[in-house]
Every structure is written in structure tokens, then in C-alpha cells.
Amino acid sequence: MTHGLPDPRIPTGPLADAWQRTREGLPLISPLRKGQMDVLVVGTGLAGASAAATLAQQGYRVTVLSFHDSPRRAHSVAAQGGINAARSVAVDGDSVSRLFADTLKGGDFRAREAGCQRLAEISSGIIDQCVAQGVPFAREYGGSLATRSFGGALVSRTFYARGQTGQQLLYGAYQTLMRQVELGRVQLLTRRDVLELITVDGIARGVVARHLLSGELEVHTARTVLLCTGGYSNVYFLSTNALKSNTSAIWRAHRKGALFANPCFTQIHPTCIPSGDVFQSKLTLMSESLRNDGRVWLPKTPGETRQPDSIPKEERDYFLERLYPTYGNMTPRDVASRRARELCNAGRGVGPGGRSVYLDLTDAIKAEGKDAIAARYGNLMTMYERISGDDPYHKPMRIYPAPHYTMGGLWVDYHLMSSIPGLFVLGEANYSEHGANRLGASALMQGLADGYFIAPSTVTAWLAGTPAEDVATDHPACREALESTYRRISQLLNSEGTTPVNSFHRELGSVMIDRCGISRHADGLRQGLEQVKALEQRFEVEVRVPGEASGPNAELEKALRVKDFFGLAQLMLRDALAREESCGAHFREEHQSDEGEARRDDVNFAHITAWEHMADGEPIRHSEPLQFTALQPSTRSYK
Amino acid sequence: MKITLRIWRQRSADQPGKYQTHRLENVSRDLSLLEVLDQLNEQLISSGERPVSFEHDCREGICGSCGFLVNGQAHGPRAATSVCQLYLREFNDGAELTLDPWRAKAFPPIQDLMVERSAFDRLIAAGGYCSTGTGQAPDGNALPVGREQATSAFSTATCIGCGACVASCRNASASLFVAAKLAHLGQLPQGQPERARRADAIQSQMEAEGFGSCSSNLECEAVCPQEISADWISWMHREKRH
Ligand SMILES: Cc1cc2nc3c(=O)[nH]c(=O)nc-3n(C[C@H](O)[C@H](O)[C@H](O)COP(=O)(O)OP(=O)(O)OC[C@H]3O[C@@H](n4cnc5c(N)ncnc54)[C@H](O)[C@@H]3O)c2cc1C
Ligand code: SF4
Ligand code: FES
Numbered sequence: 089m090t091h092g093l094p095d096p097r098i099p100t101g102p103l104a105d106a107w108q109r110t111r112e113g114l115p116l117i118s119p120l121r122k123g124q125m126d127v128l129v130v131g132t133g134l135a136g137a138s139a140a141a142t143l144a145q146q147g148y149r150v151t152v153l154s155f156h157d158s159p160r161r162a163h164s165v166a167a168q169g170g171i172n173a174a175r176s177v178a179v180d181g182d183s184v185s186r187l188f189a190d191t192l193k194g195g196d197f198r199a200r201e202a203g204c205q206r207l208a209e210i211s212s213g214i215i216d217q218c219v220a221q222g223v224p225f226a227r228e229y230g231g232s233l234a235t236r237s238f239g240g241a242l243v244s245r246t247f248y249a250r251g252q253t254g255q256q257l258l259y260g261a262y263q264t265l266m267r268q269v270e271l272g273r274v275q276l277l278t279r280r281d282v283l284e285l286i287t288v289d290g291i292a293r294g295v296v297a298r299h300l301l302s303g304e305l306e307v308h309t310a311r312t313v314l315l316c317t318g319g320y321s322n323v324y325f326l327s328t329n330a331l332k333s334n335t336s337a338i339w340r341a342h343r344k345g346a347l348f349a350n351p352c353f354t355q356i357h358p359t360c361i362p363s364g365d366v367f368q369s370k371l372t373l374m375s376e377s378l379r380n381d382g383r384v385w386l387p388k389t390p391g392e393t394r395q396p397d398s399i400p401k402e403e404r405d406y407f408l409e410r411l412y413p414t415y416g417n418m419t420p421r422d423v424a425s426r427r428a429r430e431l432c433n434a435g436r437g438v439g440p441g442g443r444s445v446y447l448d449l450t451d452a453i454k455a456e457g458k459d460a461i462a463a464r465y466g467n468l469m470t471m472y473e474r475i476s477g478d479d480p481y482h483k484p485m486r487i488y489p490a491p492h493y494t495m496g497g498l499w500v501d502y503h504l505m506s507s508i509p510g511l512f513v514l515g516e517a518n519y520s521e522h523g524a525n526r527l528g529a530s531a532l533m534q535g536l537a538d539g540y541f542i543a544p545s546t547v548t549a550w551l552a553g554t555p556a557e558d559v560a561t562d563h564p565a566c567r568e569a570l571e572s573t574y575r576r577i578s579q580l581l582n583s584e585g586t587t588p589v590n591s592f593h594r595e596l597g598s599v600m601i602d603r604c605g606i607s608r609h610a611d612g613l614r615q616g617l618e619q620v621k622a623l624e625q626r627f628e629v630e631v632r633v634p635g636e637a638s639g640p641n642a643e644l645e646k647a648l649r650v651k652d653f654f655g656l657a658q659l660m661l662r663d664a665l666a667r668e669e670s671c672g673a674h675f676r677e678e679h680q681s682d683e684g685e686a687r688r689d690d691v692n693f694a695h696i697t698a699w700e701h702m703a704d705g706e707p708i709r710h711s712e713p714l715q716f717t718a719l720q721p722s723t724r725s726y727k
Numbered sequence: 728m729k730i731t732l733r734i735w736r737q738r739s740a741d742q743p744g745k746y747q748t749h750r751l752e753n754v755s756r757d758l759s760l761l762e763v764l765d766q767l768n769e770q771l772i773s774s775g776e777r778p779v780s781f782e783h784d785c786r787e788g789i790c791g792s793c794g795f796l797v798n799g800q801a802h803g804p805r806a807a808t809s810v811c812q813l814y815l816r817e818f819n820d821g822a823e824l825t826l827d828p829w830r831a832k833a834f835p836p837i838q839d840l841m842v843e844r845s846a847f848d849r850l851i852a853a854g855g856y857c858s859t860g861t862g863q864a865p866d867g868n869a870l871p872v873g874r875e876q877a878t879s880a881f882s883t884a885t886c887i888g889c890g891a892c893v894a895s896c897r898n899a900s901a902s903l904f905v906a907a908k909l910a911h912l913g914q915l916p917q918g919q920p921e922r923a924r925r926a927d928a929i930q931s932q933m934e935a936e937g938f939g940s941c942s943s944n945l946e947c948e949a950v951c952p953q954e955i956s957a958d959w960i961s962w963m964h965r966e967k968r969h
Contacts, residue, residue, distance in 0.1 A: 138861075141861070142860075142861040145860045145861060156784070156792070157782070157792070157843070157844060157845065158791075158844070158845065158847065158848050158888065159848070160791065160848075160888055161784060161785075161790040161791060161792050161888075163784070163785065163790070165785065165789050165790050165791075165887075166785050166787060166789050166790070213864070215867045216864040216865065216866055216867045217859075217861060217862075217864045218867075219864065219867035219870070219917065220857065220859040220863070220864035220865065220867075220917055221856070221857050221859055221917070222856075222857045222880075222884075222911065222912050222915050222917045222918055224872075224877050224880040224881040224884050224911070224915065225867075225877065226874075226877065226881075227871075227872050227873065227874045227876075227877040228874065229873070229874050230871065231871025231872050231873050231874075232868045232871060233867055233868055249881055249884075250881060252789070252885060255789060255885065255887075256881070256884060259884065262851070263851055263855055263856035263857075264856060264859070266848060266851045266852040266855065266856060267852070267856045267858060269848075269852050270852040270853065276848075278845065278848075301837060330784040330785040330786070330790060331783060331784055331785075331786060332784050364755070364757045365755040365757055365758055365762075367755070367758055367762045367763075367765060367766045368757075368758065368762060369759075369761070369762050369765055369786060370786040370787065372786075372787045373787075470807075471787075471788075471812075474805075474808065474812050474814070475812070475814070476757075477756075477757065477814065477816050540861045541861070541862075544861065586773050587773070588768070588769045588772040588773060590765065590769060591769065632772055632773070634772050634775070634776075634777060634778065635777060639738075639739070639838075640780055640837060640838050640841070642778070642780060643772065643778060
């Protein structure tokens with residue numbers, strides 16, 4: 089049965105105050121009635137914590153679930169660089185329309201214009217909100233908020249707290265959430281893995297969660313469910329995400345009918361500390377601010393064996409400066425990543441396996457002195473030294489691109505509601521304003537816009553317009569979801585193999601980075617699809633998940649996550665195959681100009697792809713056409 | 728390199744624990760200690776044994792999930808480093824490392840190296856916030872904050888809630904954690920209205936949770952991966968009489 093694409097509910101009329109008009113027209117609910125309505129929020133990152141705290145403040149009875157032991161540990165905590173906001177006070181004339189245009193262009197015209205506009209409009213209020221919570225943003229000497237420019241932007245509109253902006257924003261939201269817990273308006277359930285969505289008459293009404301200490305399966309029901317569960321870069325095994333970041337909540341919802349939009353839009357960050365040993369578990373991001381002063385280069389000769397400092401300047405290829413004279417080392421993430429990969433594939437890479445390039449600060453140190461550079465990047469230099477064992481003040485750092493952010497996610501309409509009525513999706517988990525490529529410092533902005541400002545209005549509108557009875561936890565739909573989850577767990581525990589889950593995850597990751605990473609082509613994608621299917625079959629017979637269903641069982645947690653990654657990986661490959669163009673971070677080798685630049689196809693692909701899961705057979709591809717009125721698609725050029 | 732791990736194994740809080748020793752030959756010096764535990768766990772799983780439970784997530788020193796004692800030191804020998812950022816190259820070939828969980832009354836054991844630290848969340852819930860609601864915020868520039876003041880507040884706001892300070896303290900005091908939060912909010916104009924109430928509420932909660940009191944041994948400062956200064960504890964003591 090095909091459900092097709094629901095109405096995206098994009099506002100009509102002038103773009104500029106479309107959100108304000110929409111919001112003013114939304115129905116309200118009296119605080120008294122709100123107090124009788126349960127809302128479930130899954131996830132306590134920026135999106136989840138901000139939404140839960142705000143909904144509780146409005147009077148709803150909120151239950152929050154997270155797999156972490158504390159809301160403060162959500163991976164938002166790791167964001168380093170900063171958060172964008174268009175504030176009219178800035179001296180360089182930045183404004184809402186400029187941030188709007190940069191977001192739409194940055195996403196290579198694969199996002200909704202109304203959504204980008206709304207984000208830019210809301211952005212300024214986010215900063216005020218965070219300041220009021222006590223977020224210690226960097227300040228100018230005079231005491232006003234400081235900004236810097238970030239990731240390809242020509243204006244300075246990124247607010248920051250040293251290299252720990254995500255941490256500070258998250259703690260602001262976390263503390264606000266804990267206040268609501270203390271006030272008795274939020275029930276906080278930590279160490280819960282959400283493993284299934286419960287729908288009643290086609291409407292989202294609850295979840296099944298596994299208590300990660302007792303192992304017990306629990307049913308939680310409510311009037312509406314908000315998934316704020318973050319991104320899925322961990323499908324690549326090695327990424328900048330935390331090790332437990334996963335796709336399970338949105339993937340299970342997808343299997344229950346929620347459309348999945350543009351799964352192949354994934355961002356690879358160029359400046360990460362590369363991998364070495366097979367047991368390496370993580371790629372650590374180093375802020376791309378390093379590219380302000382660092383020069384990226386490789387030896388001109390393939391197979392070079394000399395130490396970097398004994399390679400003379402003439403024998404070095406500063407390839408970003410060579411190829412992109414205007415932007416040089418500051419070319420956007422996807423372009424920088426692709427060039428690094430091409431040269432490494434051509435045998436020019438350095439370090440273990442030839443999988444890295446140099447990021448060299450020695451010229452900057454010579455020009456400005458070690459102290460000046462230490463003052464700017466001291467914490468990054470220490471981090472690099474700690475992980476790699478090399479001293480970056482004397483030896484160029486080695487970097488390589490790593491999966492970092494996923495623009496794709498569950499399809500949502502302008503109200504952030506998925507194609508399952510009553511199921512809202514916020515933050516990185518949804519597909520929204522970043523199109524085919526996200527601008528630096530815009531994810532934090534989007535997560536908080538969703539949680540503090542958008543969802544609280546649109547969730548209320550949904551609840552006002554949809555009267556419903558409470559769902560008892562022994563309702564047949566709950567029992568069925570519980571039983572199917574129980575079966576999935578038993579299947580994994582009963583598998584008779586001997587291979588640990590990690591081993592499959594590593595293999596999946598290497599297929600995905602190779603076939604569906606920085607650059608893609610049709611044959612590779614088709615082969616990738618076969619490889620992932622075969623791997624999934626092997627997983628089913630060869631995996632060993634030790635222990636029992638009850639009690640803590642980290643391997644079972646992993647097995648459930650990896651199982652869902654297999655499904656998602658196949659959808660990503662299909663999506664990348666179907667999108668016969670290069671746009672943003674999605675680079676199809678067949679679709680490039682003679683100079684090797686991406687070639688977008690606005691005639692056939694100016695749309696959002698939304699995949700529908702089929703119980704039997706292949707998923708169905710729907711498309712939501714994109715219209716541009718305020719800004720016409722232009723070609724990205726960084727030459 | 729070769730390495731011997733002597734690990735505290737305890738199935739649950741109500742069962743006795745004991746050390747189990749594993750020798751690993753041929754591990755890379757470029758692995759973190761947690762990656763060595765991953766490697767050991769893969770071996771244990773393949774041979775049908777129960778893998779070692781330990782907390783972790785970000786593996787880049789920022790989420791505060793990881794934490795255990797390495798040869799009696801919280802987060803191991805390297806200063807300003809949480810245990811996920813501790814690499815084998817810090818140790819000699821053939822080193823023997825004893826791994827123990829945090830031990831503190833307010834952090835009940837869960838399994839092996841895992842303990843429950845939700846007491847920290849309850850300390851924050853008791854008053855570690857500015858009471859403000861969405862949509863009620865004034866212009867962020869309306870309250871100027873000097874650069875030095877902002878930097879100082881930031882330096883205390885970076886606490887990752889790992890619990891090393893508690894684990895290293897002979898009284899299992901949470902003073903450094905609490906002082907860091909009081910100093911973060913107490914140094915900013917936004918934190919002023921609730922300053923006295925916050926100090927009282929969190930410190931009473933600290934006692935209720937079973938954390939001990941501070942006798943100025945400064946072990947907490949030495950192990951804190953965020954290098955939060957113990958001077959803030961003296962600052963907090965003055966704060967109480969505020
Ligand atoms: C290293 C790094 C640096 C970054 N730097 C920047 C930056 O400078 N600027 C910027 O704008 N963006 C940055 N980003 C991106 C940005 O941090 C994220 O996109 C954003 O924080 C995601 O927030 P979120 O609330 O959607 O999800 P998260 O913060 O990932 O939270 C997910 C939550 O969902 C819970 N959860 C997940 N699955 C389940 C489940 N199945 N059951 C129960 N709970 C579940 C988790 O416990 C967690 O609470 C960075 C990202 C990384 C990885
Ligand atoms: S004060 Fe330091 S040691 Fe204590 S919880 Fe915070 S970061 Fe950890
Ligand atoms: S795993 Fe996050 S701080 Fe160590």
C-alpha cells in the first residue's frame with residue numbers, strides 16, 4: 089500500500105514573515121488542559137532538552153527518555169565551533185536575509201526556502217535565550233557578545249564559547265530541563281533505549297524502550313511523540329560521532345511508515361585526526377578554524393618517504409591553494425574532503441596506509457610566533473598531541489576527512505511532523521533546512537530553533553486539533569510492539585555464531601565509506617548494495633551476542649543498533665544511486681564538469697526524495713518538488 | 728607492546744567482586760586504553776566469556792561518561808585527561824594496569840567498572856540553573872559581561888560531570904563539582920538573583936546524597952580532566968556565608 093507524500097504545509101504568501109503568520113494562526117490550548125496531556129520526548133541533546141523544557145514550562149506532562157545516564161552527555165556536547173545567528177547589531181551588515189541566502193546556497197538548493205527563512209528569523213532569539221540561562225559566550229572587552237566567522241561564511245555571525253560551544257549550549261538546556269524535573273513537570277527516564285514506535289490507528293502514541301540496567305522492556309504512551317535522537321554518521325563505524333549514536337529510533341519509525349528523506353546526504357568533515365590501527369574506534373574532529381592559519385599540502389611525488397620537514401617547498405603541492413586561488417585552504421568542507429581523497433587514492437597520501445594529508449601551521453608559527461598560535465589553537469594542539477603522539481608545533485599535523493553530520497533524516501513537514509501523524513522529529517534526526525550540505529555552526533542553531541521555538545507551537549496545534557483518548561499500556565498495538573521487540577532481541581541472543589558485533593560494524597563502515605562516502609559512482613553503489621546485503625546475512629548467522637536479555641548487556645545494545653544500520657545503509661546506497669546529479673556533499677563521479685566540479689541537475693532533481701518502507705519488496709521513492717521564489721538557484725563556485 | 732590488565736569484575740551491586748587478570752600481547756601503542764578494552768572484549772566474546780562493562784561514549788574527553796581508576800589514579804597518570812584520551816604510549820612495554828571503578832557511597836556500583844552517577848543530576852536539579860523560561864529572555868547584549876568575567880565563568884562551566892573528583896577524594900566529597908557550578912552561575916549577572924538560594928540548595932542536596940565534606944586534600948584538582956581549580960572550593964565556602 090502506498091501512502092504517498094503528505095502535504096508539506098508550506099506557508100503561502102510573502103516569505104519574510106511567513107513563520108510569524110503561521111504561528112499566529114495556530115490554535116492554542118489552555119494551560120489547564122495541557123496539564124492533562126502527556127508528551128513523550130526521546131533524546132536530550134540540544135533539540136530534545138530544549139523541546140522538553142519548553143513544553144513542560146507550557147504546562148504539558150512531559151516524559152523524557154534517553155539512553156545516556158544523564159541528559160548532559162548527549163553528543164551535542166561535542167560541538168566545538170559555534171552557533172550562527174543573524175543579529176542586526178553586527179557591524180558587517182549581516183541580516184536575516186543574508187543568513188537565509190547562505191543557508192539555502194550552502195545546501196545547494198536542496199532545502200525548502202520557507203524553512204531556511206524561518207531558521208534565520210528565529211536565530212537571534214536563540215542567543216538571547218541561551219544568555220539568559222547563563223551560557224558563558226565569548227565577550228568583547230566592552231562586554232557585548234563576540235562573534236567570529238566560520239566555515240566559508242564571509243560575515244562574522246558565529247557566537248561561541250571557546251572551543252566548547254556545544255557543551256555550553258547543552259548545559260544551558262540541560263539545566264533548564266533539570267529545573268523542570270525538580271518542579272515535577274518532567275519525568276526523566278535515563279538509560280532507556282527506544283527500540284520501537286507504537287502507532288494506534290495510524291497515529292504515533294508511544295514507544296517501546298529497553299531499560300539498559302534491568303533489561304526490562306517498557307511501554308510508554310502519550311498523546312504525541314517527539315524523536316530528537318541525533319544523526320546517523322555511525323553507519324560508517326569510524327566517525328566524529330559518539331560511539332553510541334545510532335539510527336534506531338528513526339529507523340524503527342521509518343519501518344512503521346515514516347518517510348525517510350535524502351538518506352544519502354551526509355557530510356564529511358575535512359579536518360579530523362586520521363585512523364591508524366584496526367581497533368581504532370573513533371575519528372576526532374579538529375575545528376576547521378585551523379584552516380584559517382594552516383596550509384594543506386602533500387608531497388608532489390607519490391610514495392614520498394622523507395619526513396615532512398625535509399621536503400623542500402618546491403616539492404610540496406599546496407593543492408587547495410593551487411586549485412582554488414580565491415578560497416585556498418578555506419574552501420568548503422565537501423570540496424576540501426574530495427580533493428584530499430582523490431590525491432590519497434592516487435598514491436600521494438602520507439601516514440599509515442597513505443590515508444592522510446598535512447595541515448601545516450609552521451608558516452604561521454614563523455610569521456606570528458608560537459605564542460600567538462598557541463593562544464589561538466592551544467587546546468586543539470594539545471588534543472592532537474594527545475591522540476597522535478606527535479608535536480604539532482614542530483611537525484605538520486596529519487588530517488583526513490571523516491563522516492561528521494547527516495543532513496538526511498525523517499521527512500518532516502513545515503510543522504516538523506513526520507508522515508506519521510503525531511510523530512514529530514527535531515534536530516539532526518530530521519531532514520530539514522540544511523539541504524545537501526550544512527553550513528558550519530548551523531546545526532546547533534537548527535536544533536535549538538526546533539526545540540525552543542518551533543515544536544512548542546506546532547505540537548500544541550496538533551494536540552488542539554486532534555482529540556484522543558488515552559492509550560492503555562496493554563492496548564493491542566502496545567502488546568504487538570512489545571512482542572515484536574522481544575522477538576528481535578531473542579533472535580540476536582539465540583544466534584549461534586562466534587563473531588563479535590564490532591567486527592561486522594567495522595566491515596559495514598568500510599563498505600559505506602568506500603561506496604557511499606566522499607564520492608560515489610553507480611557501479612560502486614550497486615556493488616555496495618550487494619555487499620551490505622551479504623554482510624547482513626552473515627551477521628544473522630555468524631554474530632555472537634553474549635549474555636542475557638536481563639541485566640546490563642552492552643553487546644546486545646550494539647547488536648540492535650548495528651542491525652538497524654544495515655537497513656539504513658541499504659537505503660542510503662539506493663538513494664545515492666537514484667540521485668543522478670552532484671549536489672552539495674553528494675558527489676556523483678558521473679556528474680562533474682571537465683574541471684572536476686559538481687554538476688547539479690535542477691531540471692530533474694530539484695526535489696527532496698522521501699522513501700517509503702515496504703514490508704515486502706523494494707522501498708518506494710517519492711519526491712517533493714522544491715520551489716524557489718526569493719532566490720534563484722545559482723552554481724556554487726569557489727574558484 | 729605487551730600489557731597486563733587486572734580488572735575489577737563484579738556482576739552486580741549485590742554480588743561480591745574480584746580481580747581478573749588478562750595479558751595482551753602485541754597491542755598497538757597508538758590505541759587508547761578504552762580501545763584496548765574493546766579489543767579484549769572481542770576476545771572474551773569469541774571465547775564465550777562475559778565482556779568487561781565500562782562507561783564510554785564520545786571518546787574525545789567531553790561527554791564525561793568514561794571514568795575509572797588506573798593503578799589507583801582517577802583517569803590514569805596523564806594530567807588534564809579523561810581516561811578515553813589515555814593512550815598506551817603513556818605506559819612502558821609490559822606494564823601492569825589495575826582498573827577499578829569509582830568507589831563512593833553516592834555512586835552505587837552497577838557492573839565491573841560502571842557506577843551510577845545520577846546523584847550529580849540531582850545536585851543540578853536542586854538549583855544548578857537560572858530560572859528562566861523560553862520566550863522570556865531579554866536581549867543578550869542588555870547585560871554586558873566583561874571579557875575576563877566571561878572567561879572566568881567559562882573556565883568553571885567546563886566541568887564534564889565525570890565524577891573523578893569524588894572518586895579521588897578520601898571523603899568522597901562532591902565539593903569541586905558543586906563549586907564549579909556555583910562559580911559558573913555566581914560569576915555571571917544572570918546568576919545573581921538566585922545566588923544565595925542556589926548555594927544553600929545544592930549544598931544541602933550534596934549532604935542528602937551522601938557525599939562527604941571537603942578536608943582540602945586537593946586530590947580532586949589533581950585528577951580533574953578539565954583542570955578546574957580547587958580555589959573555587961574556598962570561594963564556595965565564602966559563598967555560603969554570603
Ligand atoms: C564533533 C562534532 C562537532 C560539531 N560542531 C558543531 C558546531 O561547531 N556547530 C554546529 O552548529 N554543529 C556542530 N556539530 C553538529 C551538532 O553538534 C549536532 O548536529 C547537534 O548537536 C545534534 O543535536 P541533536 O539534539 O539533534 O542530537 P544529539 O545531541 O546527538 O542527541 C541525541 C539524543 O538522543 C538520545 N538517543 C538517541 N538514540 C536513542 C534511542 N534509540 N533511544 C533513546 N535515546 C536515544 C541520546 O541519548 C541523546 O540524548 C558538531 C558535531 C560533531 C559530532
Ligand atoms: S569537577 Fe572535574 S573531576 Fe569533578 S566532575 Fe567536574 S570535570 Fe570531573
Ligand atoms: S568517553 Fe566521553 S569523556 Fe570519555
